[in-house]
Amino acid sequence: MKLLDVLRVLREEGESFELIGDADVELTGVTNHTSQVRRGYMYVCVRGARFDGHELADDALERGAVALVVERPLEHGVPQVVVTNPRRFMGRVSSILCGRPSRALRVVGITGTNGKTTTTFMLRSILVGLGFKVGLMGTVVYSDGEEEVEADRTTPESWEVQGWMRRAVDRGCTFFVMEASSHGLQMDRLVDVSFEASAFTNLTPEHLDFHGTMEGYYQAKRSLFFDYTAPGGVRVVNVDDEWGSRLSSELRRAGLPSFSLSLLDPSADFFAAVEGVDMRGARAQVFEGGCLAGQLLVPMIGRYNVYNALTAYALARGLGFSVEEALRGIRELRRVPGRVEVRRLSNGAWAVIDYAHSPDALEKLISAAREAMGEGGRLVALFGFGGDRYLRNAWEMGKLAAERCDFVVITMDNPRFDDPMEIARHIEAGVVAGGGQGRYAIEIDRKEAIRRAVRFSRDGDVLLLAGKGPESYMIVGDEHLPYNEERALREVLEEEGLGLEVV
Numbered sequence: 001m002k003l004l005d006v007l008r009v010l011r012e013e014g015e016s017f018e019l020i021g022d023a024d025v026e027l028t029g030v031t032n033h034t035s036q037v038r039r040g041y042m043y044v045c046v047r048g049a050r051f052d053g054h055e056l057a058d059d060a061l062e063r064g065a066v067a068l069v070v071e072r073p074l075e076h077g078v079p080q081v082v083v084t085n086p087r088r089f090m091g092r093v094s095s096i097l098c099g100r101p102s103r104a105l106r107v108v109g110i111t112g113t114n115g116k117t118t119t120t121f122m123l124r125s126i127l128v129g130l131g132f133k134v135g136l137m138g139t140v141v142y143s144d145g146e147e148e149v150e151a152d153r154t155t156p157e158s159w160e161v162q163g164w165m166r167r168a169v170d171r172g173c174t175f176f177v178m179e180a181s182s183h184g185l186q187m188d189r190l191v192d193v194s195f196e197a198s199a200f201t202n203l204t205p206e207h208l209d210f211h212g213t214m215e216g217y218y219q220a221k222r223s224l225f226f227d228y229t230a231p232g233g234v235r236v237v238n239v240d241d242e243w244g245s246r247l248s249s250e251l252r253r254a255g256l257p258s259f260s261l262s263l264l265d266p267s268a269d270f271f272a273a274v275e276g277v278d279m280r281g282a283r284a285q286v287f288e289g290g291c292l293a294g295q296l297l298v299p300m301i302g303r304y305n306v307y308n309a310l311t312a313y314a315l316a317r318g319l320g321f322s323v324e325e326a327l328r329g330i331r332e333l334r335r336v337p338g339r340v341e342v343r344r345l346s347n348g349a350w351a352v353i354d355y356a357h358s359p360d361a362l363e364k365l366i367s368a369a370r371e372a373m374g375e376g377g378r379l380v381a382l383f384g385f386g387g388d389r390y391l392r393n394a395w396e397m398g399k400l401a402a403e404r405c406d407f408v409v410i411t412m413d414n415p416r417f418d419d420p421m422e423i424a425r426h427i428e429a430g431v432v433a434g435g436g437q438g439r440y441a442i443e444i445d446r447k448e449a450i451r452r453a454v455r456f457s458r459d460g461d462v463l464l465l466a467g468k469g470p471e472s473y474m475i476v477g478d479e480h481l482p483y484n485e486e487r488a489l490r491e492v493l494e495e496e497g498l499g500l501e502v503v
Contacts, residue, residue: 003027003042003067003079006096015092021079025066030093030159032086039064044090045071053086069093091158091191101165102193105135105173108315109180109190109228111221112201112238114361115308116154116179118300119201121336122312126329127175130321135168137161138179139355140337140470145173150472155184158191165193180228182220183210190228197234197319198224199311203243204360205393218243225251225258232257234318236311240264259318261310263303270314272296272306279342279350279372279462280503282306286313286327293323297331300340301352302368338469340368343489346499348459349377353485355469357386357413359396362466366404369462377460378406382453383467384413384446385423387475394423398430405464407456408440411449413467414475420444446474447488454492465489 004023011017028040034056037043043060045053045068057065057074068080069089083089095102108123110116117139127134136143139154144167155161155178168176180198184190203218211217225235225247235251235258238244251258262268263284271287282298284306298309309330316326335341341353350373356365362383369379381401385394401408410427412420424442431440443449446468453463465485473480493500 001027001097006093007081009096010092015089016083017089018082019079020073020082021077023067023079025079027067027093027097030069030090030097032090032157032159034059034063037063037065039066041065042067042069042093044069044086045074046086046090047071085188087158088188088191091162091188094159094162095192098162098166099169100192101162101169102176102195104169105165105176106196106319107165107193108175108177108197108199108319109193109195109224110178110199110201110311110315111180111182111185111224112199112241113204113206113358114364115201115304115311116181117355118305118308118336118339119199119311120177120179121339122309122330122333123177123315125333126312126316126321126326127177129329129332130325132175133171133173135164135171135173135176136178137164137176144168145171153183154179154181155189158189161189161193180224182217185223185228186211186220190224193228195224195229195233197236197315198229199236199315200225200241200244200247201238201307201311202241202360204358205390206358206360214243218246222247222250225256226254234315235259236261236270236314236318238262238307238311239268240307259314261307261314263306263310266290270310270317272310274303274306277301277303277368277371284310286310286323288317288323294327296327299331299333300336301342301372302340302364303371304364304368305340338471338485340365341486342503344501344503345454345457345493346501347457349454349457349461349463351463351465351489351500353465353469353489354467355471356383356464356466359393359400362397363400363404365464365466366401369464370404373462374460377462378458379404379462379464380407380409380453380456381405381464381466382409382411382449383427383464384411384415384420385427385467386414387416387418387420387423391423391426394426395430395433398427398432398436399434400430402431402434402436402439406439407453408436409449409453410440410442411446412444412474413446414471416475417477420476446483447492450485450488451492451496454489454496454498
């Protein structure tokens with residue numbers, strides 16, 4: 001497609017920009033990463049935290065770029081489009097070059113601090129069970145309905161989002177279910193994505209190094225419902241969360257349709273009354289408009305997964321599917337990689353692999369295990385904390401683990417450019433503040449930390465392996481070193497002469 005044709009469409013739609021040079025060039029793609037530039041690409045000069053794309057334009061041109069998007073004109077002979085927001089402009093161009101694929105899909109977006117991944121997998125299970133082909137994008141995988149690849153980040157750059165949606169359309173998908181991260185929303189990675197439905201799970205302190213305040217974090221999440229979801233679209237909000245309650249009120253005041261869900265307020269549009277939880281899952285009665293609809297069987301531990309299941313159920317109902325269709329899809333969910341994946345050890349202990357890497361997520365995981373485990377067992381928490389992150393959370397996680405668990409194993413989790421032992425000391429300080437003296441150990445090597453937890457365990461104990469979930473790497477410096485929690489656990493058990501059962 002010619003650049004001049006792309007610009008004509010954008011001009012007709014009210015986009016503001018200045019063109020320098022001749023736009024009669026053929027575009028084959030657009031990106032803001034020089035490593036992704038191919039011949040015929042438009043390179044978008046984005047100013048980031050570590051690099052200014054304007055300084056990398058020479059590299060992009062050498063790789064074959066035929067046009068630039070800039071905030072300030074550069075001394076180059078290729079056409080340049082001068083804009084005030086290169087990221088937003090990149091999203092618009094990406095959408096046009098990909099044929100505006102979201103318009104050919106029924107797109108569902110799920111946002112919130114925790115629960116996004118599990119909810120997307122639950123909704124996909126419902127839709128696939130009904131015979132639909134479904135694209136998926138989130139923290140664990142990107143899928144075009146047939147092929148899956150490991151995700152690089154929750155919501156990738158706009159040209160990747162549009163590219164995967166294009167693939168989903170070409171593969172014959174009807175639905176595209178995706179996690180909408182606060183970074184993705186604030187950094188315009190979802191520009192020109194038209195959402196038919198959206199859901200809010202919860203909001204707890206995270207990413208404050210990026211958003212600055214909880215208010216800034218909330219405003220990024222809020223934009224999904226006000227700026228991206230169609231006026232008559234489906235909006236599902238967890239009103240048991242204080243930020244969700246605020247969002248629900250703001251939606252009502254704006255006259256936008258929305259559904260409330262709750263495990264606490266029977267007057268909510270969708271209400272679940274939990275009947276029981278054990279290490280194999282949870283059971284709840286679901287009510288719609290105050291009337292009993294059916295029994296919800298969630299094959300995952302934790303009341304918070306009842307929230308996730310109720311969110312997926314409410315979305316399915318809002319999208320027009322029956323009670324039984326929604327309930328069956330959740331009941332038949334096979335697994336959510338790295339989310340409360342329960343394993344039974346041959347010594348009678350349980351291991352739970354989970355992605356929990358924030359104070360709120362860890363607290364929910366601990367509460368879920370406490371409720372599900374039998375009498376007499378001990379709870380062991382094994383976790384670290386990511387480098388280049390809000391270190392106060394490391395202290396908080398140590399404190400709550402000491403207060404709620406019988407033993408804590410402090411280890412490593414993606415230290416990035418930080419010293420893993422320094423991070424461990426922050427966690428240790430929290431453990432001591434929580435009264436955990438004499439009930440913790442520090443073992444930076446994560447596989448050896450698992451070995452220590454396994455050797456400590458006995459019949460009825462529950463080992464919480466938190467933080468890594470489905471990841472296949474450990475980020476140390478700028479390297480992604482091979483590591484997978486399930487594989488490490490299996491290797492330790494084999495070396496210790498123990499077996500394992502997938503629950």
